[in-house]
Amino acid sequence: MNGKELHPVGKEPEILSTIACNLDADILSAAFPLLEEGRVEAIEWSFDTLYWAAQVPYWFTDLLLAYSQQSRLIGHGVFFSLLSGKWTKEQQHWLEQLKQLSSQYSFDHITEHFGFFTGQNFHSGAPLYVPYTSTTLRIGQDRLSRIYDACQCPVGLENLAFSYSLDEVKQHGEFLEKLVAPVNGFLILDLHNLYCQLHNFSITYEDLITLYPLNRVREIHISGGSWEASVLEPEKKVRRDTHDDAVPEEVFHLLELTVPKCSNLKYVVLEQLGNGLKTESSRNRFRQDFLKMEALVQKSRSSLSRQDDNLFLPVQPLQTGPVVEDDMLHDQQLQLSHILETAPSYEEARRLLFTSSLAGSDWKIENWAPHMLETAVSIAQKWKR
Amino acid sequence: MKIPKALLGAILVGITVQTTC
Numbered sequence: 001m002n003g004k005e006l007h008p009v010g011k012e013p014e015i016l017s018t019i020a021c022n023l024d025a026d027i028l029s030a031a032f033p034l035l036e037e038g039r040v041e042a043i044e045w046s047f048d049t050l051y052w053a054a055q056v057p058y059w060f061t062d063l064l065l066a067y068s069q070q071s072r073l074i075g076h077g078v079f080f081s082l083l084s085g086k087w088t089k090e091q092q093h094w095l096e097q098l099k100q101l102s103s104q105y106s107f108d109h110i111t112e113h114f115g116f117f118t119g120q121n122f123h124s125g126a127p128l129y130v131p132y133t134s135t136t137l138r139i140g141q142d143r144l145s146r147i148y149d150a151c152q153c154p155v156g157l158e159n160l161a162f163s164y165s166l167d168e169v170k171q172h173g174e175f176l177e178k179l180v181a182p183v184n185g186f187l188i189l190d191l192h193n194l195y196c197q198l199h200n201f202s203i204t205y206e207d208l209i210t211l212y213p214l215n216r217v218r219e220i221h222i223s224g225g226s227w228e229a230s231v232l233e234p235e236k237k238v239r240r241d242t243h244d245d246a247v248p249e250e251v252f253h254l255l256e257l258t259v260p261k262c263s264n265l266k267y268v269v270l271e272q273l274g275n276g277l278k279t280e281s282s283r284n285r286f287r288q289d290f291l292k293m294e295a296l297v298q299k300s301r302s303s304l305s306r307q308d309d310n311l312f313l314p315v316q317p318l319q320t321g322p323v324v325e326d327d328m329l330h331d332q333q334l335q336l337s338h339i340l341e342t343a344p345s346y347e348e349a350r351r352l353l354f355t356s357s358l359a360g361s362d363w364k365i366e367n368w369a370p371h372m373l374e375t376a377v378s379i380a381q382k383w384k385r
Numbered sequence: 386m387k388i389p390k391a392l393l394g395a396i397l398v399g400i401t402v403q404t405t406c
Contacts, residue, residue, distance in 0.1 A: 025400050028399075032393075032396065032397065035388050035393065035396070036388070038386060038387040038388065041386050057399050058395075059395035059396050059398070060396075060399065063396060066386075066388060066389070070386060072386060
């Protein structure tokens with residue numbers, strides 16, 4: 001498939017109301033009335049959640065093909081672990097699978113997450129922060145080039161929900177822009193992830209949003225999440241991007257504020273996991289959230305100013321040489337993963353970190369907020385296998 | 386986007402199959 005054929009120069013995309021739709025009976029049950037009414041304008045599929053499946057039901061394949069044939073299918077990778085220091089056979093397999101899927105479906109674009117996984121072989125769990133250095137930049141750019149090579153369509157990255165310090169939060173947008181530059185890629189701006197940052201680091205929307213390259217936002221995510229009490233700071237609740245609840249009113253407000261700022265926006269996606277859609281009331285709420293999102297999108301269509309016309313395809317042919325790796329980064333990620341997954345307490349995690357090779361390094365563990373290290377331990381141990 | 390009725394029917398059966406066969 002040649003992705004360029006799908007994007008004639010000068011064709012102006014409209015904003016499409018989209019749902020994250022996977023092979024999950026609860027998600028499909030919640031979304032079915034919306035599909036039936038023809039309201040779902042595009043589908044985002046987490047394609048690598050089915051890499052292990054021997055066979056996908058024909059009706060799900062047909063659903064994907066229906067959207068693919070209209071160039072309204074977008075792929076959202078979960079398990080690639082973009083910024084792992086060492087190249088793994090799982091990553092090679094992931095790319096081979098993506099290449100095969102890209103010959104079966106016409107993806108309008110493919111996205112992945114910033115960060116690396118702590119879980120088994122770095123391919124399970126939840127993505128966590130890595131330092132913004134020339135080493136991680138080279139690794140990330142190398143991986144994104146390989147993803148483009150496999151899918152031959154626009155490639156993008158999603159902003160991370162989790163950070164250890166306010167400095168990381170403020171520098172995230174700029175680093176994302178550097179990562180996607182060689183592939184002329186784009187950003188998914190996940191507004192619930194942004195909401196987590198606003199709350200967890202007490203920064204204002206106005207101060208944070210200007211630090212993102214909004215002309216590179218092609219996709220916006222909205223979702224729900226949950227609050228977690230901090231043992232260290234009982235008065236402080238940590239906002240987590242668990243995707244298991246309805247969209248908070250604050251996130252809809254962020255959507256209303258943000259859409260007019262994104263001149264290349266094409267997809268607004270409602271995400272919710274099936275484990276939060278098991279009751280009829282939660283499914284009704286999901287549909288109400290979609291209708292609310294749809295109304296905001298339709299309202300914005302007429303007012304959005306499209307000054308750019310970026311198709312987010314590489315401006316020059318990409319050259320992928322030998323795989324970029326870094327042994328020190330890999331070793332630090334192994335140490336960090338082990339500490340987060342096994343430390344019996346925040347205090348012990350902190351003590352172990354300060355005696356590890358992460359101390360006094362680019363990881364800047366000395367600046368990590370205690371309540372966020374506490375949360376990182378909780379996340380890593382939740383997904384430990 | 387409009388989904389063909391036959392496909393909607395197949396999806397409905399598929400959901401039932403997953404939930405229950």
